[in-house]
Each structure stands twice: as structure tokens, then as C-alpha cells.
Amino acid sequence: MNDDYYDLLGVSRDASSEDIKRAYRKKARSLHPDVNPDPSAQEQYKKVSQAYETLANPDKRRTYDMGGGPGGAGGFGGAGGFDFSDIFDMFAGGAAGMRGRSQGPVPRQRRGGDILRRTTLGLKDVVFGTEQDVTFRTAVLCSVCEGSCCAPGTSPTRCTVCGGTGHVQRVAQSLLGQMVTVAPCSACQGHGDIIESPCVECSGHGRVQQERTTTVKIPSGVEDGTRIKLRGAGEVGEAGGPSGDLYVELTVSADDLFERDGDDLVTRVRVPMTSAALGTKVPIETFDGAREVDVRAGSQPGDVLTLKGLGITPLRSERRGDIKVEVEVVVPKSLSAEQRRILEQFTDVRGDEPPQQPGRKADQRGGVFGRLRDRLRDR
Known part of the structure; x- marks a missing residue:
């Protein structure tokens, strides 16, 4: 009888990710071979580590809860679902219908997500260009396991259930003949291997959250709202997978x-x-x-x-x-008596005409609208 993963960690089935992490760390410290040399403790440590690896991953936990793990009720192929392309294999003459299909373990590595951050610069920075430091919190490579997800000195072991293929076949007899289904292995969740001793620092994910600062080179002439892409400067992928990209959106202040x-x-x-x-x-x-x-x-x-x-x-x-x-x-909005007298003398000397509203013919430049148009054109 397979142990229930929730019972192994001592948590309820609705426990949060943080509750599961705390429970695992508490048990791992007391059962680790470096602390407890008892062979039974070592065996228990392996079970606890496997339980944590499954429940700490949302996808694996969902599959387990649907009956894809030890002790589960099971579904189509014991994984809570199946690929619709398997329907054709069911009627293709049993196991022979599986020939030529490309099946293999699911890689643990996944590409990291992209990140968007905003930064503000002044108009002078737009004139000459500049460099700015952008600080953000993101996933970085775990310095303890360096992305392997395993505790130091350990490595994944080949899954004995699927033989390292990451999937299992099940054959059933029906009125239509043999029905063959292919599903991800419930023991290794399709990876083909099992991490029996996950890294405690990153909880077996190969990456940790950390604050990081990146210098962004901003060229001259950028517009407000411009986005600069820094390839590979985003979050590190799961299990040391390739990093996503960093996008920096610029806001130009008045x-x-x-x-x-x-x-x-x-x-x-x-x-x-x-x-x-x-x-x-x-x-x-x-x-x-x-x-x-x-x-x-x-x-x-x-x-x-x-x-x-x-x-x-x-x-x-x-x-x-x-x-x-x-x-x-x-x-000027107001004049002293002396200023008014001087301006009136100036007007008499110039012989200024009284104010008037000139027509288009009286204005060789095309009137007020023409002058406005000329000024806009000159700009």
C-alpha cells in the first residue's frame, strides 16, 4: 500500500504551498542521513522528499489529487486524463499501434517568464542617451544545487515504474478489441527520473527568488512609452532552464x-x-x-x-x-503718468494709424490665419 503524500508530510489536503514547504523542511532536518544514520530514517527521508517534490509543484499536485499518484483512485491511465490522440491507438491493433509514436520523458527544465519593469527619465536623458539601473525581484539560479534541483552530492535516480521513459502503457480488453492507453508515469510525473533528495535551499526547483539589478543602456531619441528588450535578462527557468527576457518601459518626465x-x-x-x-x-x-x-x-x-x-x-x-x-x-498692463506721456509722444512722432481690422487684401502676408500658418510651417 503506497503512503499518502499528505500524511507523509503531516499536512491537510488543502494545505498551502508555504505549509507544505515548512512541513518538508522540518521533517528533512530530522531525517537527513547526515543527521540521522538510522536506515529506517533514510528510507523515510526518501519518501518525504518524493512527497514534497510532487506536492510542491502545482501541476504534479493537481495530477496526484486527481488520482494520478500512489493511493489514488486512478483515471484514464492513472493520470487523471489522456491525450485524445490515444483514441486512435486504442483501435489500431493494441500495442502494435504504438509503433512509430514519439514518446519520451518530459524535461524538467522550462523557460523562465518575461519581466516588465518601468523607469522614468528626464528630457536631457532623451537628448544625449543614458544608462539606468533597474532593480527587481525575480527567480535566479539556485547557488546550492546550480539548477540540478538535487541536494549536494546527490542526483536523480531512474524511475523503476516506467523504466525512464516517462510514460506507461495500459492494455484493456473491450468489445472492440485491445485498447491501449499511454499516460504520464504517476511515479515520476513523466520525467523519467525521481529526485529522492531535493535541494533544501530551492525546494527542488533549481531556482530561488532574489533581488537583482540590471543596467539598461538607453539610446538618445527614445519616445515616451518605448520598451527596451534585454534578451535573457528575465527570470531563470525551472531546473536551470533558459531565462526569459526583460522589458523596460520608459516614461519621459515633463x-x-x-x-x-x-x-x-x-x-x-x-x-x-x-x-x-x-x-x-x-x-x-x-x-x-x-x-x-x-x-x-x-x-x-x-x-x-x-x-x-x-x-x-x-x-x-x-x-x-x-x-x-x-x-x-x-x-505692460498699467502705466504711470510719466510713462503714458512718453508713449503718447512716441505715438505722435511715429504718426501711428488708429487701430483697425484689415481685410485680406490689406495684409500681403495673408492675414492673421496666413501668418499663423507660416509660423507653423517655419517650425
Whole structure:
């Protein structure tokens, strides 16, 4: 009579994964051959280890609970289910129908999952490119067993139930003749071998959870929402299987001085109306250091000045964009008596015409909409 795995570990059938892990570690410490040389304890240790290997794996536990393990009621082939392709073998002349089928043990190794992490960078990082460290918790290779899943000094043993094939055949007589079913071996869960002494550090999975830091190289010109793929930087697979990939999604934070327009940077300078009329030089801060823009005499609100080659370096190119500087003319909201008198004198000297609403013919540049269109085109 096969022992019940839950009874061996001393847990209920609805025990959580953590409960099963704690129960196994407690029993393994007292039964391990290095601690307890009693031959009966060694035999019990093997049974407890096999029970833990089955119940710690959700898929194996599900199969066991459905009757695929020792003491179970059994299903089709004792595994709680069968491959529908086996139906054809049932009517193919019994065991002879199995010839040519590709059956083999199921590898323990599985590819690790992909990981998505997000990181924030500033607009300056977009201009020049940068490197950032991304820290995350993930599965890494167990340093004790190095992915073998076995306790140090041990190795898997060939399953005596299936002979290492990972599957078993069952033949039954029916009205239609011999029926042959093929199912994963319930003793080794289809692996062909059994880990009698699982690694205590990783609980027989070949990997453990650990915090890891990876340096991500971010090229210049990336957009908000860009995802960078680091192949093989994701979680390590079960039993030392190949690692998944790491995806880093970028969020570009807003800048206090500049906005992005393609490969160009856009900013604004505010100049008094007198400076716009007379002309002036305005210092501005750029990502390349302090620069100066020349506001020509007679500049109008909305005029755009250009600083060449100080914008963003686009992906796959070395030519940088420009900085576009929009002129904002500041008109005073209130005047002192002296300022008003001087401005009225200025108006008399210039002989300014009274305010009016010019038609399209009166504006050679095509009116206010035409000027707006020209400015947008210039950008």
C-alpha cells in the first residue's frame, strides 16, 4: 500500500504551498542521513522528499489529487486524463499501434517568464542617451544545487515504474478489441527520473527568488512609452532552464523649460515690448549649457528663433535637431503718468494709424490665419 503524500508530510489536503514547504523542511532536518544514520530514517527521508517534490509543484499536485499518484483512485491511465490522440491507438491493433509514436520523458527544465519593469527619465536623458539601473525581484539560479534541483552530492535516480521513459502503457480488453492507453508515469510525473533528495535551499526547483539589478543602456531619441528588450535578462527557468527576457518601459518626465517637437526642442522667451522694438540679446539655458538668442529689432509676438544642432539626437542618426525659441512680447498692463506721456509722444512722432481690422487684401502676408500658418510651417 503506497503512503499518502499528505500524511507523509503531516499536512491537510488543502494545505498551502508555504505549509507544505515548512512541513518538508522540518521533517528533512530530522531525517537527513547526515543527521540521522538510522536506515529506517533514510528510507523515510526518501519518501518525504518524493512527497514534497510532487506536492510542491502545482501541476504534479493537481495530477496526484486527481488520482494520478500512489493511493489514488486512478483515471484514464492513472493520470487523471489522456491525450485524445490515444483514441486512435486504442483501435489500431493494441500495442502494435504504438509503433512509430514519439514518446519520451518530459524535461524538467522550462523557460523562465518575461519581466516588465518601468523607469522614468528626464528630457536631457532623451537628448544625449543614458544608462539606468533597474532593480527587481525575480527567480535566479539556485547557488546550492546550480539548477540540478538535487541536494549536494546527490542526483536523480531512474524511475523503476516506467523504466525512464516517462510514460506507461495500459492494455484493456473491450468489445472492440485491445485498447491501449499511454499516460504520464504517476511515479515520476513523466520525467523519467525521481529526485529522492531535493535541494533544501530551492525546494527542488533549481531556482530561488532574489533581488537583482540590471543596467539598461538607453539610446538618445527614445519616445515616451518605448520598451527596451534585454534578451535573457528575465527570470531563470525551472531546473536551470533558459531565462526569459526583460522589458523596460520608459516614461519621459515633463521638463520645466523645454517641450519636445519631433527631434526639436521648443521653449519661449519673454521680452518687453520696448526690447522687441529696439532689439536685444536674451540668455537662455540649454542642455549644452548657457546660450544667447538675438531678438532682432521689430520682432513680433510669436516670432520663432532657431538655435541649430542643440536639439535631440534621433535614433539611428547623428544629426541633432534644433532648439526653437518663440518670442513672447510682454505689454505692460498699467502705466504711470510719466510713462503714458512718453508713449503718447512716441505715438505722435511715429504718426501711428488708429487701430483697425484689415481685410485680406490689406495684409500681403495673408492675414492673421496666413501668418499663423507660416509660423507653423517655419517650425
